[in-house]
Amino acid sequence: MRTDPADWRPRDIDDLEPAAWDALRAGTASVTAGPGAGKSEFLAQRAGFLFETGLCRPPQQILAISFKRVAAANLRRRVRTRLPEHVDRFASMTFDAFTKSIVDRFKDLLPPAWTMSGSYRIGFANQAEVRDFLGNLAVAAPEGFRSGVYGIRQNEFINNLVGPYELEPEPREPTTAVDYAVQQWWDQKYRAHDVPTVDFVMLNRLAELIIRSSPQLRRALTATYPFVFVDEFQDTTYAQYSFLKSVFARESTTVTVVGDRKQRIMGWAGALTDAFAEFDHDFDAEPFELTWNFRSTRELVELQHRFATRLDADTLPQLSQVASQVGGAPVQIWSFSTTGLEAASIAAWIAADIEQSGRSPADYAMIARQRVADLEPDLAQALTAQGLKLRNDDALVGDLRLQDLLKDDFASLLIGLVRLGATRGGQPQTWREVTTTLTRISPNARNRQAGSITDDTLSHFLAELRSWFAATPLKDATIGQVIDFTDELTETLVDKLTAFVNFDNIAQKRVLADRPEDLAVTLNAFKIRLANVLQHVESWDQVAAAFIDDEAVPLLTIHRSKGLEYHTVFFVGLDDDQWWAHARDTIESTMAFFVGVSRAAERLIFTQCDQRGSTNNITDLYEVLNQAQVPYVRMG
Numbered sequence: 256m257r258t259d260p261a262d263w264r265p266r267d268i269d270d271l272e273p274a275a276w277d278a279l280r281a282g283t284a285s286v287t288a289g290p291g292a293g294k295s296e297f298l299a300q301r302a303g304f305l306f307e308t309g310l311c312r313p314p315q316q317i318l319a320i321s322f323k324r325v326a327a328a329n330l331r332r333r334v335r336t337r338l339p340e341h342v343d344r345f346a347s348m349t350f351d352a353f354t355k356s357i358v359d360r361f362k363d364l365l366p367p368a369w370t371m372s373g374s375y376r377i378g379f380a381n382q383a384e385v386r387d388f389l390g391n392l393a394v395a396a397p398e399g400f401r402s403g404v405y406g407i408r409q410n411e412f413i414n415n416l417v418g419p420y421e422l423e424p425e426p427r428e429p430t431t432a433v434d435y436a437v438q439q440w441w442d443q444k445y446r447a448h449d450v451p452t453v454d455f456v457m458l459n460r461l462a463e464l465i466i467r468s469s470p471q472l473r474r475a476l477t478a479t480y481p482f483v484f485v486d487e488f489q490d491t492t493y494a495q496y497s498f499l500k501s502v503f504a505r506e507s508t509t510v511t512v513v514g515d516r517k518q519r520i521m522g523w524a525g526a527l528t529d530a531f532a533e534f535d536h537d538f539d540a541e542p543f544e545l546t547w548n549f550r551s552t553r554e555l556v557e558l559q560h561r562f563a564t565r566l567d568a569d570t571l572p573q574l575s576q577v578a579s580q581v582g583g584a585p586v587q588i589w590s591f592s593t594t595g596l597e598a599a600s601i602a603a604w605i606a607a608d609i610e611q612s613g614r615s616p617a618d619y620a621m622i623a624r625q626r627v628a629d630l631e632p633d634l635a636q637a638l639t640a641q642g643l644k645l646r647n648d649d650a651l652v653g654d655l656r657l658q659d660l661l662k663d664d665f666a667s668l669l670i671g672l673v674r675l676g677a678t679r680g681g682q683p684q685t686w687r688e689v690t691t692t693l694t695r696i697s698p699n700a701r702n703r704q705a706g707s708i709t710d711d712t713l714s715h716f717l718a719e720l721r722s723w724f725a726a727t728p729l730k731d732a733t734i735g736q737v738i739d740f741t742d743e744l745t746e747t748l749v750d751k752l753t754a755f756v757n758f759d760n761i762a763q764k765r766v767l768a769d770r771p772e773d774l775a776v777t778l779n780a781f782k783i784r785l786a787n788v789l790q791h792v793e794s795w796d797q798v799a800a801a802f803i804d805d806e807a808v809p810l811l812t813i814h815r816s817k818g819l820e821y822h823t824v825f826f827v828g829l830d831d832d833q834w835w836a837h838a839r840d841t842i843e844s845t846m847a848f849f850v851g852v853s854r855a856a857e858r859l860i861f862t863q864c865d866q867r868g869s870t871n872n873i874t875d876l877y878e879v880l881n882q883a884q885v886p887y888v889r890m891g
């Protein structure tokens with residue numbers, strides 16, 4: 256049943272601000288807004304609007320592009336909970352996954368001069384490789400290009416020059432030094448090899464060429480995806496923007512981009528300086544600016560605004576929609592002599608606050624500029640002393656960061672099966688999530704019967720798993736010790752799980768990951784974490800909780816905290832040790848600071864520690880905090 260656009264109402268939230276309503280109903284639009292304005296939420300609601308009013312009707316889909324896997328998964332999750340009946344038509348993926356899938360599926364459409372004979376490898380040229388390439392090229396370059404090639408900055412070459420360069424179906428004579436250098440790059444890195452090594456910038460360029468060379472494919476893509484969303488648009492790179500423009504800047508596609516210029520923290524990775532201005536111009540987009548803040552209280556929004564105006568003097572004041580629930584000074588700076596004292600004070604404070612408020616440890620976060628591994632030992636020890644746990648979301652598990660593993664749909668499916676097998680009933684949410692994912696990957700997914708078939712097969716498998724768990728105790732009952740053959744157990748369990756979900760089949764079908772290799776990487780990370788968990792738990796019913804570890808206080812970098820929110824944030828290490836590069840690129844560094852500050856909903860505590868060094872590099876940040884009269888507390 257279709258809803259009349261005039262009668263459509265958002266789901267799960269009371270309302271949207273007036274500018275968001277206008278943007279929701281508009282055509283191609285750019286929506287800019289500060290942190291907590293509900294940009295991702297806006298996209299989820301717009302998806303609902305398009306699906307439920309029939310503006311996007313089957314088999315049409317919405318293509319939602321994010322930059323990080325976690326952001327893509329978050330957006331998909333929001334749509335799945337609100338609109339389960341439409342989620343199959345919401346293709347939420349990363350930019351890199353999308354362009355790579357085009358190359359993988361359609362590389363036969365490459366023009367003859369670019370034919371890829373077999374497969375390719377993914378690899379990234381490091382700075383030294385680029386420097387050597389440019390150095391050698393400058394020597395060998397024709398006279399007319401030599402000084403131009405010398406002038407190319409090595410750290411901008413890949414992102415800013417190879418990135419936006421449109422490949423010619425039939426390479427032509429270079430006319431500038433940049434043409435020459437980029438063409439040579441392709442000759443040496445791609446055309447000279449049977450199995451070339453390419454990075455995501457090159458894959459993006461190949462994908463763009465494939466689509467440009469095949470009007471039929473372009474028509475098919477634009478017919479499948481008449482609506483395209485891009486989240487965190489401020490982080491769009493030159494290559495990505497050029498791709499978007501080449502493929503979707505036409506009347507038949509409605510593109511909605513959302514983001515915040517002041518949270519552009521991917522400049523180092525080649526983000527455009529002002530992607531919004533280019534977009535508004537090239538796509539003839541209608542710009543909207545949102546000013547409500549649904550995350551943070553008034554005091555925090557006012558502090559954010561002080562930093563926002565440092566980054567963009569014209570930033571409109573944001574209006575907090577959140578009433579404060581905490582007393583006392585919501586923002587403070589705590590100063591310490593030693594890191595041990597700092598960790599102990601943070602841990603004791605969190606423990607006391609949990610005790611008195613009933614909040615969960617996951618409502619708190621410890622965020623730092625970088626190198627959180629340096630901070631982890633002291634903080635973990637101090638939290639343990641308080642009966643709490645720390646979870647380092649930046650920790651590497653195989654080739655994945657823990658945060659990415661825990662948010663991954665495939666890993667969630669596997670651990671969900673373990674949870675259901677190890678407990679007898681009483682897990683309705685896990686059951687629902689597992690059956691939804693199984694239905695997605697089932698060959699009969701579109702069949703009405705699929706649900707019940709899945710239920711039966713699942714029950715059967717869980718009964719088997721339950722017997723195996725019962726026959727394989729994790730603790731030796733006679734000596735009361737945890738059994739130490741975790742690798743073997745991990746292999747056996749993972750074999751059972753992957754056989755049940757038919758791993759090879761789902762990898763090839765690209766349902767849970769856009770690339771079969773991604774699924775293999777996730778599976779490997781899953782095994783590593785599972786093996787680790789099995790060493791520390793005593794019974795199977797503890798495994799899933801220990802794996803997910805969501806009753807822990809997260810420690811993470813600012814980059815990893817992007818898009819997330821916590822009741823109370825400890826901004827650890829407001830000192831030169833963490834902020835050593837602040838003076839190098841003060842604007843980008845202030846943007847990172849702004850991202851960190853704006854994760855807090857109600858309380859924000861900065862910490863500084865003499866043992867880590869001085870604060871000379873970041874006097875400008877302290878100046879703003881002083882102007883805001885943030886209390887400075889010497890804790891000893």
Ligand SMILES: Nc1ncnc2c1ncn2[C@@H]1O[C@H](COP(=O)(O)OP(=O)(O)OP(=O)(O)O)[C@@H](O)[C@H]1O
Nearest residue numbers: 268270271289290291292293294295296549550818
């Ligand atoms: N219209 C709304 N009504 C009530 N709550 C909302 C609304 N829009 C968003 N929220 C809530 O406000 C919070 C911030 O939303 P969201 O994460 O979408 O913000 P954002 O603009 O993407 O923030 P950031 O730029 O910091 O990542 C979330 O908890 C979200 O559920």
